[in-house]
Amino acid sequence: MSEHNPFPDEGNTGHIWDDNIRELANPVPNWWMMAFYASIAFVIGYVVIYPSIPLATSHTKGVTGWTAIGEYKAAIAEVEAIRKPFEDKIAAKTAQEILADEELSAYVEASGKVIFGDNCAACHGNGGAGNVGFPVLADDDWLYGGTIGQIQTTITNGRKGMMPAHAATLSADEISTLASYVVGLSEGKVDEKGKALFQGKACFACHGMDAKGMAALGSANLTDGIWRFNEADILASATRTITHGVNAAGDDETRNAEMPSFKDKLSEADIKKMAVYVYKFGGGK
Structure with missing residues (x-):
């Protein structure tokens, strides 16, 4: 061309x-x-x-010897050096003493968010607001007690609710009467027929004569309007719980209510942090 x-x-x-x-x-x-x-x-x-060229079993190191993982470890070491004085104090103090120490308490409130998010938020929600079927941690309703010590015990050992299924021991009418009675209690109403049945069937043995529950047994307060299984139809929910119980062996429709133990998953210091962190949601007492 x-x-x-x-x-x-x-x-x-x-x-x-x-x-x-x-x-x-x-x-x-x-x-x-x-x-x-x-x-x-x-x-x-x-x-x-910088390290750049891959070799058979390694890579070129570069004159500085810099690596991303090295920088990461240095940053972690710097953070741990800042945290160490606080962590040493936490290891030496009880949860009650940590709560009483304003500086440590503020540190736990800031650092405990990550531990709570990794281990607790999936069930109890962010900020302890509770997810469907799991307890709220930010109110003042505690099955096993809400003191800092009781909260620490719960986190350490876990909890497993227990209520027998009454399908075989109560008639359908009796279950309906009891369900209406306990729902009425939460609304400030007292049905004498239901009260007589409540006492006659010894429901008070777990829930107390005043139906306000017993922390030693982890039985629910039936008068406060706070429901462990907070479903749209409270009456139907109460009926199911009475019928099939909670963790009742042999009943496929029983309620499942179990919190795992964290003593083998979290360190003693982290458990104390969690106890303080949960207590500071505002519901501890």
Whole structure:
């Protein structure tokens, strides 16, 4: 094509299409060449300074010996050095003493969020607001007691609720009467027929004569309007609980209510942190 170039003095390559579309042979702009050589220099410098080239069993180390994991470990060490004085104090104090120490208490409130998020929030929700079927930790209703010591015991050993299924011991009418009675109690109503049945069937043995529950047994307060299984139809929910119980062996429809033990998952210090953190939600007492 070059021997028939209609633009011989233009400085093109001789590649011409459709009579006048051609490839020019202009030199690359200086700024582009400067950037090109600078990028080469940058790559050479990077390879010399930082680990870059993979080898058979390792890689080039670079003159600085820098690695991302090394920087990460250094940052962790720096954080741990800042936290160490607080962590040492926590290890030496009880949960009650940590709660009473304003500085430590503030530290736990800030640092405990991560531990709570990793281990507790899936069931109890962010901020202890509770998810469906799991207890709220930010109110003042505690099955096993809400003191700092009781909360620590609960986290350490876990809890497993227990209520027998009454499907085989009570008639459908009796279950209906009891369900209506306990729902009425939470609304400030007292049905004498239901009260007589409540006492006659010895429900008070677990829930107390005043139906306010017993922390030693983990039995529910039936008068406060706070329901462990907070479903849309409270009466139907209470009926099911009375009928099938809680963790009742042999009943496929029983309620499941169990909190795992964290003594083998969290350190003693972290358990104390969690006890203080949960207590400070505002529901501890």
